[in-house]
Amino acid sequence: MSLLGPAEVRELAHKLGIRPTKQLGQNFVHDPNTVRRIVRAADLAPDDIVLEVGPGLGSLTLALLEQGVEVRAVEIDPVLAGALPDTVARFAPEHAGRLTVIAGDALRAKVPAGPTALVANLPYNVAVPVVLHLLAAVPTLRHGLVMVQKEVADRLTAGPGSRVYGVPSAKLAWYATSRQAGKVPPSVFWPVPNVDSGLVAFTRREPLDGDREATFAVVDAAFAQRRKMLRGALAGWAGGPDAAERILRAAGVDPGARGEQLAVEDFTRIASQRRAGGAPG
Known part of the structure; x- marks a missing residue:
């Protein structure tokens, strides 16, 4: 199979009439090394069922399927949701049977039972609510790795006493232990954002005794x-x-x-x- 590079990303976007929008936080990864690095950092087991939010043109989706896991991808853009199976069939036909696409908003869509890992390049404007919602709504999620704006990564993983510790930090800590798993430069995205991105890894913890x-x-x-x-x-x-x-x-x-x-x-x-x-x- 092959992954998407800059030429393939632009070709797919042109074919679909996609112009990345700020409203949906669309910044597409076009670097195969980056998506493979994300998948390695996610530390997936062969039996993991991966929930991917915002697959976009399919760069990370293809890298996840390359690992041999089942992927359930939730995509809010109907054009992108409709095109993703065709992209996988074109670039990784041997893995097409392990992809399920769910068209809709991750904050509202009904996710089929069973996902064990969340791996996603999350739109900056909804990253925190999406992570917290999915940890609440999908109790089978055991761990995950999300790419978010570096500032959001700092907030999600901050501990008590930190200058950036706050609501996202405390609420994520209810569900999981978390840590930063590296930075991602703007140059691997199209269009190029004006901020660095960060990887946040988390592992679900034992439930706290409280409401x-x-x-x-x-x-x-x-x-x-x-x-x-x-x-x-x-x-x-x-x-x-x-x-x-x-x-x-x-x-x-x-x-x-x-x-x-x-x-x-x-x-x-x-x-x-x-x-x-x-x-x-």
Whole structure:
């Protein structure tokens, strides 16, 4: 089989009448070495069923199929979704039977049961919601590797105390442990973006003992007023600063701390204390 290079990417785009749009965050990878590097970093097992979001013209799809795994690709652009099977049949006919294309938005489309790995070049504007949604909606996902804007990679993988630690970091930590797995230069994309990209690898963790929605409400409140101490930042959520302080102390958290200092386990304990009656409401 062969992978897509710059000439093939432009030829396919021209044939399909595709002009990459900023609205859909379309930046197509045209470098075979990069997509093979992404697949290696994904550390796929032979029995993995890969969920790919935003396959575009098929560069990463072909590299995934080259590994021998089954691929389920979710594509929001109907023209690209319709063309992907033909592209695979042309460049990798021996692997065409292992591709399933799902036309639709990854935030709404019904994904068939069973995917075990998420591997995707995600549009920058929806990367965080897509990752968090799929981890919630597809419980069979065990691990993954996503390419996102480098700034987003920094935020997703940040730990407590980091300057860029925030809502994405804490919410991803609810589901998984994560790490950065390398940078990707703008030159491997068409059109060339004005930012570097980063690879984020994650592995699903054992579920935390708590309620996800309640925990996420605390995370949102804590970072909505990031510079405030938790006693003040959580006042609206808790029913007042005094109620927030009682809940925080019951959870073993300093009311004078800030959200950026807490791990997801701390947010979970805070949420649990309120549900257990640590304060009215």
